[in-house]
Amino acid sequence: MTEILLAAEASTVTQTRHLATAIPGPRSTALHAERTQEVTNGFGIALPVFVARAEGGIIEDVDGNRIIDFASGIAVTSLGASNKRVAERVAAQLEAFTHTCFMVTEYDSFTQVCKWLNANTPGDFEKRTGLFTTGAEAVENAIKIARAATGRPSVLVFDEAYHGRSLLTMAMTAKVNPYKLNFGPLPTDVVRAASANPLRPAEGLDAGAAAALESVEATILEHGADTFAAMVIEPIQGEGGFIVPAPGFILGLRALADKYGIVLVLDEIQAGMGRTGTLFASEHEGVAGDLILTAKALANGVPLSAVTGRVELMNAPHTGGLGGTYAGNPLACEAALAVFEQFEDGSLLVHARRIEEVAREVLEPLLSSTNIVAEIRGRGAMIAIEFADAGSLAPRADLARDISAACHAAGVLTLTCGTHGNVVRLLPPLVIGEELLRDGLTVLADAITNAAN
Incomplete structure (x- = not known):
């Protein structure tokens, strides 16, 4: 099977999960306190950490924590949050005109x-x-x-x-x-x-x-x-x-x-x-x-x-x-043209399908080993785990929330969704490395197993 590769061979952000502090750490906590004084409460937050750098499948926060990114900015940064070719084309356009x-x-x-x-x-x-x-x-x-x-x-x-x-x-x-x-x-x-x-x-x-x-x-x-x-x-x-x-x-x-x-x-x-x-x-x-x-x-x-x-x-x-x-906007158009270039050889689509294979390999055993996973579904790098009571299928938003929180504490960013709020969704960047992907999925699987016991 095709191995998932990082889009940038020489990554400036180490592509491993690392906890330097509790999450959120002290600097993020201080910045979040300032946010609450300046930003409307109408904006929610999935994980109150402030980002210093992000690349490939990793978000590095201001406290030095490296968090596995299973969100991609809600399916946005599919080629990584600092994609080199996107940055090059946008930078060149910035020199010409912005608007x-x-x-x-x-x-x-x-x-x-x-x-x-x-x-x-x-x-x-x-x-x-x-x-x-x-x-x-x-x-x-x-x-x-x-x-x-x-x-x-x-x-x-x-x-x-x-x-x-x-x-x-x-x-x-x-x-x-x-x-x-x-x-x-x-x-x-x-x-x-x-x-x-x-x-x-x-x-x-x-x-x-x-x-x-x-x-x-x-x-x-x-x-x-x-x-x-x-x-x-x-x-x-x-x-x-x-x-x-x-x-x-x-x-x-x-x-x-x-x-x-x-x-x-x-x-x-x-x-x-x-x-x-x-x-x-x-x-x-x-x-x-x-x-x-x-x-x-x-x-x-x-x-x-x-x-x-x-x-x-x-x-x-x-x-x-x-x-x-x-x-x-011309900056956005240049970014899109850079994205199109990177889809030309078809490898990103292969990588998306491989992400699904790995996710199902790690997560599908939970269907039989726990009594809280109602369904694992999705396609490619768009995978969801729905939580419900066995038999009745009564939605369990509390489980989705607690499991996602456990992942966050362990350095894996997941999001919840669903009409009933009982779904954990996975949206990793298409360029995530397989070792990093497996690490994040193992953290998630362990959180689900612990919640079921």
């Missing part, structure tokens, strides 16, 4: 990012791309495009969905706390349908795709098929718990979209850019969206997002109807 606004004067890097996305996103049809800044912006612009093209108002979304924190994307997101709590009223014309969650099917449905698709079609017809501009779904639902839909569900949505003239929007913001072992997660399903959304790892930490899709849809908005001051 002009593409709607005022043009620069070729914007066009070249669009060209790559047009060529490499799924779908054998002519495409156009628009660049923006955040994932939520990409989602909102996709809805604007779909409405302009169809003349229809409504948007169909799904259980367990997460699409962002803006007003429209909050309405599209399923989870109330913390994303929608106290922030209403929210935009209307958003309709929610059942998803095909194999472990936790919607009430009255079984674990397969067929019943879920029948329910989706019934929802469409109930609200009027000719009212829907778009249906929007993540090929793997991220914040909802890394839910891989039942086989055939995404393909069935494609058929329903075609049947009723609805624009199928695939939100690849978290699952895309190689995370699942293919460039785009929808490739696993054999489905092309009419519009596909990318962000997060698109520019490896420099804010950039994109909507790519059928030319007749993308050109439906009037000139001047799309844009944004920072949309497709």
Whole structure:
């Protein structure tokens, strides 16, 4: 099997876990105290450490602790948090200019990012791309495009969905706390349908795709098929718990979209850019969206997002109807071009698949050796462990929280997620070394075993 290699051969941050102090250490603790005096409490924190350097699979904090990174800035720094080629291209652009606004004067890097996305996103049809800044912006612009093209108002979304924190994307997101709590009223014309969650099917449905698709079609017809501009779904639902839909569900949505003239929007913001072992997660399903959304790892930490899709849809908005001051900023475009370069030989996709193999090798024995692991799921370097009581499947958010905290104390950064908060998610950078990966997974497995005893 292919060995996972670091993107940078000469790492400046030692790629081993090391605890110099308790986590958080004294310097991080002092800085966090200052943060609480200066920063709104509206921002949460997964692990209150302050970062000095980060590279490959390691975050080094201001106290000298080296922490294994199983978060990648929520699936952003997939090529490492200080990727050399990204830094080189961004630095060169900094010397030239930092911003002009593409709607005022043009620069070729914007066009070249669009060209790559047009060529490499799924779908054998002519495409156009628009660049923006955040994932939520990409989602909102996709809805604007779909409405302009169809003349229809409504948007169909799904259980367990997460699409962002803006007003429209909050309405599209399923989870109330913390994303929608106290922030209403929210935009209307958003309709929610059942998803095909194999472990936790919607009430009255079984674990397969067929019943879920029948329910989706019934929802469409109930609200009027000719009212829907778009249906929007993540090929793997991220914040909802890394839910891989039942086989055939995404393909069935494609058929329903075609049947009723609805624009199928695939939100690849978290699952895309190689995370699942293919460039785009929808490739696993054999489905092309009419519009596909990318962000997060698109520019490896420099804010950039994109909507790519059928030319007749993308050109439906009037000139001047799309844009944004920072949309497709030249620094971000150079970072994205550096990312594209590193996907050319296919090795990163091989590495993502190898990460899944190693994770399953270490974690899947816990399904039988403990009574708290309900499911291990995901694809590539996007793996989740769901915790629940045996038999009843009652969600155990307390276990996910405590296990993640134990990992943090041992120097492994993990994140929780899920509609019920009972999932630990793993998003290691695609360039993590296998020895480091195994070390982090062993810490996690030990934390799960200890919690089960």
